[in-house]
Amino acid sequence: MAAIFGSEIHRVKADVVVIGGGTAGLNTALAAAEMGADVLVVDKAHIQRSGAIAGGIDHFFAYLETGEPWDTRDAYLAYVSKVARGAANIKIHEKVFCDELVPAMERTERMGVSLHQPDGKILRTQALGQPGPYAINFDGKLLKPKMAFQIAKKHIRTINRVQVSNLFLHNGELAGLAGYDIRNGDFYEIQAKAVVISTGNTNRMFKSQTGNPFNLWYCPANTGDLHRAAFDAGVELANVEYVRMTIVPKGFSAPGFNAFFGMGGKFVNGLGQPFMNDYHPMGDKAPRNMMVWGALQEVRAGRGPIYVDVRHLSAKELAHLFSQLGIDKDTLPEFLKAKGYDREGALIEMSVSEPMQARPSELCGSGIKIDETCASNIPGIFAAGDASDQMGCLHMCMAGGYAAGKHAARYAAKVARLRPLKANELENERRRVFLPLMRNAGAAPGEFENIVRMITTDHFGPYKSEVSLTSAIAKLDALDRYRDELKANNLHELMRCHEAMNIHSVAKIVAHAALARKESRFIPYHYRSDYPETNEDWCGLVAVRKDGETSVATRFERLPYAA
Amino acid sequence: MTAVIDKGKCNGCELCALYCPLDVIHMEDGIAVIKYPDECWHCGACRQECAHDAVTFEFSPAMLAI
Numbered sequence: 001m002a003a004i005f006g007s008e009i010h011r012v013k014a015d016v017v018v019i020g021g022g023t024a025g026l027n028t029a030l031a032a033a034e035m036g037a038d039v040l041v042v043d044k045a046h047i048q049r050s051g052a053i054a055g056g057i058d059h060f061f062a063y064l065e066t067g068e069p070w071d072t073r074d075a076y077l078a079y080v081s082k083v084a085r086g087a088a089n090i091k092i093h094e095k096v097f098c099d100e101l102v103p104a105m106e107r108t109e110r111m112g113v114s115l116h117q118p119d120g121k122i123l124r125t126q127a128l129g130q131p132g133p134y135a136i137n138f139d140g141k142l143l144k145p146k147m148a149f150q151i152a153k154k155h156i157r158t159i160n161r162v163q164v165s166n167l168f169l170h171n172g173e174l175a176g177l178a179g180y181d182i183r184n185g186d187f188y189e190i191q192a193k194a195v196v197i198s199t200g201n202t203n204r205m206f207k208s209q210t211g212n213p214f215n216l217w218y219c220p221a222n223t224g225d226l227h228r229a230a231f232d233a234g235v236e237l238a239n240v241e242y243v244r245m246t247i248v249p250k251g252f253s254a255p256g257f258n259a260f261f262g263m264g265g266k267f268v269n270g271l272g273q274p275f276m277n278d279y280h281p282m283g284d285k286a287p288r289n290m291m292v293w294g295a296l297q298e299v300r301a302g303r304g305p306i307y308v309d310v311r312h313l314s315a316k317e318l319a320h321l322f323s324q325l326g327i328d329k330d331t332l333p334e335f336l337k338a339k340g341y342d343r344e345g346a347l348i349e350m351s352v353s354e355p356m357q358a359r360p361s362e363l364c365g366s367g368i369k370i371d372e373t374c375a376s377n378i379p380g381i382f383a384a385g386d387a388s389d390q391m392g393c394l395h396m397c398m399a400g401g402y403a404a405g406k407h408a409a410r411y412a413a414k415v416a417r418l419r420p421l422k423a424n425e426l427e428n429e430r431r432r433v434f435l436p437l438m439r440n441a442g443a444a445p446g447e448f449e450n451i452v453r454m455i456t457t458d459h460f461g462p463y464k465s466e467v468s469l470t471s472a473i474a475k476l477d478a479l480d481r482y483r484d485e486l487k488a489n490n491l492h493e494l495m496r497c498h499e500a501m502n503i504h505s506v507a508k509i510v511a512h513a514a515l516a517r518k519e520s521r522f523i524p525y526h527y528r529s530d531y532p533e534t535n536e537d538w539c540g541l542v543a544v545r546k547d548g549e550t551s552v553a554t555r556f557e558r559l560p561y562a563a
Numbered sequence: 564m565t566a567v568i569d570k571g572k573c574n575g576c577e578l579c580a581l582y583c584p585l586d587v588i589h590m591e592d593g594i595a596v597i598k599y600p601d602e603c604w605h606c607g608a609c610r611q612e613c614a615h616d617a618v619t620f621e622f623s624p625a626m627l628a629i
Contacts (some may be wrong), residue, residue: 048580055606182586210625212601221584249628330607331620338622492586492599
């Protein structure tokens with residue numbers, strides 16, 4: 001079996017390769033193609049339905065310059081400075097979001113997805129610490145397939161079901177990448193002048209509420225594959241010390257937070273009491289991390305479970321809320337119905353979700369550290385969307401993805417010729433990739449992943465300290481010997497093996513970054529019990545980079561904000 | 564937790580197997596099969612793509628009971 005897999009080798013060339021065809025990646029590909037670059041999209045799933053919005057999306061954050069004082073670019077940036085302080089780089093935010101916002105909204109409409117309601121009006125709701133209703137509610141059920149249609153219409157080359165396994169450099173600059181087809185085992189050697197990494201965050205890294213690692217808020221296919229590969233290639237990461245969580249329905253980690261609390265739901269504890277005013281002056285419209293913090297404190301104090309109280313909503317409002325929830329998560333309304341919540345007077349039980357390696361706020365990202373041109377520290381490697389340290393959420397992926405495509409295309413146009421890939425490196429990679437298929441015995445990827453999740457959840461999911469993090473790193477390092485013995489029985493399991501290895505590697509990076517930040521910020525996303533206060537000296541980014549074969553180097557980069 | 568395919572309704576068009584973001588659905592003997600039910604994300608993409616109403620969803624006991 002193993003002798004067959006990998007024997008078919010495809011050698012492909014492109015100016016710009018987009019790795020990950022989710023929202024950010026497809027906008028990147030459209031921009032780069034419009035700039036005249038020869039573009040290739042590589043996706044581990046299929047671009048029709050891959051990434052965070054595979055099944056739909058229901059809100060788009062924007063300021064619309066309507067004349068309201070909170071609805072301007074400056075007011076929006078003041079909001080970003082406040083809510084994402086220490087994580088969002090405002091200069092980058094202006095370039096990748098503000099400068100791109102209007103065209104991104106126009107592009108969304110041109111694709112055939114209206115940001116307007118059927119009556120032609122724009123419906124906006126307020127949550128997440130916003131000074132006004134920035135969340136445009138819309139029906140984005142078909143946004144992903146419509147984006148994929150644009151890719152096909154522009155004849156942009158796409159390779160689906162290929163997991164990228166590593167990036168390769170030549171004299172310190174990008175030369176290309178390798179990957180394999182998870183359905184037929186073909187191996188890909190791809191030369192590129194530039195790559196844009198848009199592969200989301202690292203999910204499946206912590207225990208989930210039902211114990212099933214695929215019952216997650218965000219896409220379980222996003223497993224930090226390119227965080228790990230980029231890190232190994234010398235790319236610097238930032239904002240990865242944060243462990244993101246949200247509030248989800250009990251039993252089903254589905255999105256819906258924005259709709260639940262933006263459309264009038266009240267957060268109450270097991271005594272039926274609203275509690276968020278005890279934790280944040282904005283109450284139920286507080287930033288997400290504070291909602292999670294409040295819920296954790298209530299449960300810890302014995303006042304759980306927590307509920308969304310929708311009893312005061314009219315039947316019409318409730319119907320709108322449920323239909324909106326179904327746009328964001330296709331199967332959520334029937335789940336709520338199966339739980340018996342489709343009756344008057346129901347309290348909907350909620351839970352704090354599983355933690356994940358992701359951005360501490362909707363206004364920044366977590367991952368590959370980018371500059372104002374979406375470039376990383378390695379020439380030729382760019383990042384967009386959730387995979388970058390400065391973008392996240394639909395609005396930034398639509399806007400910033402496009403910015404990344406323009407910059408990558410400009411860069412590629414200046415590169416005279418494709419840099420060479422080394423035959424021995426590719427051969428070693430091909431062997432490494434298919435090795436789990438050749439073993440006669442070894443740990444199953446799911447079993448290995450479970451051990452990683454037990455360690456991460458115990459030691460930094462989310463509470464952490466120097467002792468817990470140091471101990472986690474030692475335990476994760478000790479797991480290396482099991483990682484090197486993983487066994488796959490088929491190609492699907494081979495993909496799961498590589499995902500498990502990547503989750504394990506990113507978990508180590510996250511622990512190292514968290515160890516470096518000696519304060520607490522965006523609690524509980526980075527809550528150090530040994531440094532429980534937020535310290536202005538740490539208002540900035542912890543950047544992490546590979547140091548030698550096994551070590552991790554960190555440095556701090558201060559971020560300035562207007563007073 | 565998983566999507567469930569009605570074999571009687573599936574016409575073998577392969578769209579669900581083509582697009583499933585988790586590689587959960589594969590074709591077997593010309594019919595779509597949920598090969599890795601524990602790895603379903605419940606995103607509903609397969610149901611949205613199916614023109615023959617062959618896909619429904621079942622929630623696991625843990626999801627409904629806890």
